[in-house]
Amino acid sequence: MLRTTRVLYALVVLAVIALPFTRNGYALATMVVIGQNALAALGLSLMIGTAGEVVLAQAAFFGLGAYAAAAASRHGIDPWLALVVAALVGTAVAAVVGWPTLRLRGHYLTLATLGLGVIAKVVFDEAGGLTGGPSGIGDFGALHLGAQALKGDLPAYVVAWTAVGLGALGLNALRASARGRALRAIAASETAAAAMGVRVRTRKLEAFVLSAVYAAVAGALYAYYAGYISPTSFTFEQSVFFVVMVVLGGAATTLGPVVGAALFTLVATALTALAGALFPANAQGAAAALQVVAFGAILVAVVRFMPQGIVGALLERFGARAERTLPDGEQPERAR
C-alpha cells in the first residue's frame, strides 16, 4: 500500500476512534448517519468503481434491508440475527432482479436499476401489511448486548463504524483478488474480458449482489438506530445521493466512498439548517429542493473537474503517480 494511502487510512481511523471522547453529542449523531451512509456507498463503489456500472437502486436495497430487519424483529427474531436476514433478503432480491437486468450494460443498465428503485418505493408505499404503508412502522426493538438494549448514539456509532471497517477490509481484499481483477477487466473492455474467458454476467451479478448486501445491512442498522422507518427515506433521490457520495469521494478507492459519505452528510445537514433559516414556513420542502440543486451541481463539477473524486485526486497529487496499479485499485491513471 502506498504511503499516502496509509496516512489517509490512519487519519480516518484515528478520527473515528477519537470522536466519542470529545463528548460532542451532535457530532456523534452526525457520525452515526455518516457511517450508515458510508457502508451503503462502499457497496455501490464496487459497481461504479470496479465493475464500471452505475446503479440507481442503492436506496431501494437500503430500504429493503431496513424493512426486512424490522419485519424479522417483529416476528420475534433476534435483532442481530435480523441483520443476517436483511443481508439474505438483499442477496435474494439482487440475484433475482440482477440476473435478467445484467444482460444490459452502460446507460441501459443504469436506467433499468432506476426502474427497480422506483418500483421498490411503490412497493414500500403499498405493501402496508409488511411496511406500514406511507406512514411507516416502528416498534421493532433494538440491537442489544445481553439483556441491555443498545439505545442511543454511542452504541450505534460503534456498531456502524465497525461495520464500515469490516466492509472496507472486505472490499480491499476483493479488489486485490482474482475476482476483483476480473471485474476491473470487464470495466476496461467487456468484449476482451469475455473473449479471455471471464464469465462476465456471473462476475457482475456477484458484484451487484455484494453491493446490495452492503446497502441492506446499512439499512438495517439505520432502522434500529432510527427506531422508525417510512418510505420517504428510500426514494429515488436517495439513490442518486449514494451515487454522489461515491463519485465525490472517488469510486475506484476504498476510502473514497467513506470520505464522500462524510462530506455529503455534512453538506446535507448544513443545507437543512440553511433552509430552516431562509424558509421557516416550509423548511422541509425547501431543504429537499436545495439538496437536489446543490448535489446536482456538485456532481457535475466533480465529474467535470475531478473525475477520480477527492480521494483519487489526493492520491494523484501526493505520490501515487507511479505507473502502477495498486492492489486496492487506486490507480491514478486517466488515459488521455
Next chain:
Amino acid sequence: MSASATRAEPLLEVERVRKRFGGVVAVDDLSFAVERGAFVSIIGPNGAGKTSVFNLITGAYPLDAGDVRLAGRSLRGRGPSAISHAGIARTFQTLQVFGTMSARENVLVPLEARERGRTARARADELLALVGLDGDADRLASALSFGRQRLLELARALAAEPRLLLLDEPTSGLSRAETRAFVDVLARVRADGTTILMIEHDVRTVMAVSDRVIVMHRGSKLAEGAPAEVQRDPRVIVAYLGEPAAVPPPRGKLAPSGAPADLLVVQGLVARRGAVRALDGVDLSVREGEILAVVGPNGAGKSTLLGTLAGWFAPSAGRVVLAGRDVTGLPAERAVRAGIVLVPERRQMFDALSVARNLELGAYAHGGAAPAELERVFALFPRLRERRAQRAGTLSGGEQQMVAIARGLLARPRVLLLDEPSLGLAPQVVAEIFAALARVNADGTTVVVVEQNARAAFAVADRVALLERGRITAGGSAAALAADPAITAAYLG
C-alpha cells in the same frame, strides 16, 4: 469416436457459415478447416468479411446458418466466454488491452478465469518474458507504446491456454522492426504447438509465416492454397491487389512557374500529449497548390502535427500562419472557418447518418453546401452519389474514406489535411483514394497528407517532409527524397 479419428480430423471446422447485417451479407456460405499445428492466414480486400469470421468463431456474433466445430464439437449457441474456455483465444484488430490495469494483471485475467491458483503469477511473468515485456510487467497497459500493447494482447491471449489462436491484423500499425519482432515471437508460440489462424494485410508477413492462405472476397472464399500458389492466382491478384493500372501514374507535375507562395507556414511548433513532447519544434512550409506528404514512423508525431494545426490540441510554443494570418492555437471550430480542414484518422464518420447528411455536416460552418459544390464532390467520387441514402456506418472502409474526404472538401478548405487516409485499406482501395486525392489537388486544393504508407504518399506528392521524434529531419521534392536512405532508415530504425 475413436482416438485415431480424433487425430485425423481438423482442429477447427467452419462449415457453410452465413451472417448478414441488415441488407449486407458479411459472410456468405463460407467453409474452411484448420489442421492441428497449422498456421493459416486469411487475406482479402477490405470489407471481405474477415473480422466477421473471427467474431462468428468466437461467439461474439451468433451464426445465422452453418456450424463451427472445435475438435469435432459444435460451438453453436455458445457465448464468447464459453468458447474461450473451449480453447479459442483471440487478439483484436483495434487494441482492447485492459488499460486501467498493469501489464501483468492483463495477463493474469485469463489465467485466473481458469483458476490457475498460485502458479498464475509465475506463468504471467513467463508469458510476458516470452513476448519481451518482462521489463514492463508493472506498467499500466495504457502507458505502453502501441507496439507493446500488441505484444501484450498476444501474451494475454496465450494466457488463455488456447488450442487455437486467432490473430486479427496483429502487425497493423507496427513499424517494420516491430513487425519483425512480432513474427519472431509468433515463431516461438508456434514451436509450442499452438495452432494459429491469422487475418493480416501485410502480404510480406503472410507469405513468410503461413502454411496455407485463404483468400476471402465479398464474404466467401475466393481461393485457398500454399502462399506461393495463391500469390500467383490471377483471380486473387485482381481481387486483392488490383489491376496494375489502378496505381496512379507518376504525376510529373512541376512546380508552377515562378516562385510559389507559401500558403501555410509553421515555425517552431511545440505540443505535448500527456507527458510526451510530441512536437518538438516543427518548422514546415506548405506551398499554394501543392501536395505535401509528411511521412515518418509510428509515434513520430504526425497525427499530433495535423491535430495541432486543426485546433484539436493547443500548441505550447511556436507559430502557425495561414496566408499571412496568424492562426496559432485557434480552436477547431474557428480553424475550420479559417480554412484549415482536417480529414481525421479512422475517418470519424457520423455512422448513424446517411452519406448525404454526413456531407451536409461538412458544409455546416458556412451554412450548407451549394448544389454545385455537391456536384463537384460527386464528380470526384461517383460512388457516393449512388450511396447517398445509405447509412455511413454500413459503408466499406474505402467508401467511408471517400465520404470523409468529400466532407472535408465541402468545408471549403484553403488547405486540406489528411491523417492516414490509407489506414486499414487494401492496396487497390489505397490506389483509388490517392488517385482521387490527385484529382482534388488538380482542382486547386492544397493538400497536406500524413502517411505511414510512404510508397503511396510518394506517388502523389510534390514534396515530402520526414518527421521523426517530433522534428522535421529531411525534406524536398518527392522525386529526390524517394531515393534518400534517410527515409528507409527512419522506418527500419
